[in-house]
Amino acid sequence: MGISLSKLTEKTNIWPWLLLAPLGIYMLIFFVVPLAEVAIMSFTEPKVSLANYQKFLTGALYQRVFLNTFMTAAFVTLCCLLVGYPLAYLMAHSKPRTAMLILLLVTMSFWTSFLVRTYAWMVLLGNNGPLIAFLQMIGFDKPPQVLFTRFSSTLAMVHILAPYMIMNIYTVMKKIDPALIRSAESLGARGWSLFRHIYLPLTAPGIANGSVLVFVICLGFYVTPVLLGSPREQMIAGLIGHQIEEFLAFGLGSAMAMILLVVTLIILTIYHRRFGLDKLWG
């Protein structure tokens, strides 16, 4: 009995792998191979050496862009949290109609292509757009430059990434047992103390999940900062694009990409150790 059973499981064991094969092959051809190529290029272009990494580590400009990218990502994450937390709260605890309306607005914005959203911001914030017109109307003779600044790119990135934060926090808030809140009230908590001691810690996993997701996506953001941001305040993805498109410096571009990848993996590893990546997806 035991023998035949183990034979059976041995036989059936290959099925999951067969089912996984199409996806595996696809990922191999379109993800693993190109990535490996980038990794190899970073050491071989234009000749086999560590020169590309040396160049990055000694170039003040590159490091400034790198630092700027992390600062921007952190700032965008913070803004997403400040905007997203109250919105998620409203979604989770309003009357069904209000909650549905906010959910609809958030998901609609989420489903719209981020390229479309980026162009929408260009129209809204541009010199001939409604914001500048409004500023002129209320008495600015020479309205400030809004588009192509750090402000406009940050604003657009917060708008584009906030749904990730909102959805993560919302899911956690929705799962909180109402009896916990009632119980806290019956024990004498209310208002700020209820929030600080009970509600906030209970929603912390959502905050952690949303933040790491927004931060990591933001690190690699390309289109929005390039189209909306100040040319002097580049982010790393834009710089990589620059190296490859303008200077044809495939090696240096690849080295930067690898460094970004490694740093991102390190962040995810730390997060995984602390909270568990599996929780990131609900």
Add this chain to the structure above:
Amino acid sequence: MTNYLQLSNITKTYGHFTALDDVSLSVDKGEFVTFLGPSGSGKTTTLMIIAGFEKASGGSVEIGGQSISQLAPHERNIGIVFQNYALFPHKTAVENVYFPLQMRGVSRSQGLRRAEDMLSLVGLKGFGHRHPKELSGGQQQRVALARALVFEPSLLLLDEPLGALDKNLREQMQIEIKRIQRSLGVTTIFVTHDQSEAMSMSDRIVVFEKGGIEQAAAPLDIYHRPQTSFVAAFIGESNLIPATIASAVAGTAESPTLGAFDYASTDVLADGQKVTLLIRPEHIKLSRNPIDGRKNVRMVVETIVNYGDNALVIGRAGDIPMRVRVLGADVVIIKEGEECCISWMPDAVFVITR
């Protein structure tokens, strides 16, 4: 001090639906009162109104002569143990118990000491550093109890707290809760739909049905002298026989199917009054032949459920379904499908007028 907790004419409506209709009740200080009833009978709604999570549509709640109807839940100083304990998952056991003290401004060192003491009282000495998910169901239950008691509440509310535990643990916790409640002397309201829990723990049982109180009395009173057919049917097993009072002076009633009855009631009854007669299954004797000095009735046996130490014999006397509880050894005299004789003494017959 009597009338410690006073509910006066509590009404609760949801739109056209009346969940509670004119509920009044007084509870003495230190008393253990159980709200018993089927789901939807209004017992939990009443509890939530006392706790302040539901607002009554009418009536008032007073504790120690002070109205608390207008107070928010956090101002009422009432300890509650919820159905699923509602322990804070991000806090350890001792931090959970410390929480109500923290909210009352007790210093951390003193508060944690009191929390530890309370944990010892509920039998969880040395478990304080564990998180709720590292504790068993019964242990979580004890933490919840400690947390609801540590701030010396004016009232303790228990909302079906034993529902999630298995039978053995449940019986153990019944005894534990009773012991702790007695030692602290805290006035307690216990909500359950489990009648054996209500019988074994309470000083007084309040039976709820359809948004009102059917009867409020000591457990044995409820069992032996139910005031309505609902209470008689809901508590324990019962045989209910519709009848008419034949002679109130002689103490006889007449059942259309079972004939004349002697009963022993001290209630004021009138000739011709429609009543329901209650006979508990354990007060009926099963025999082959009629027994002198008792009321004898023929019964056809339909089912015998043998529990070993005792057996339940289910059958019909005429068109009336009857249940008889006999000792396990006595059941051998009868088989399913046979006819037998059942009999009882007049004092086993209790008259229900409602």
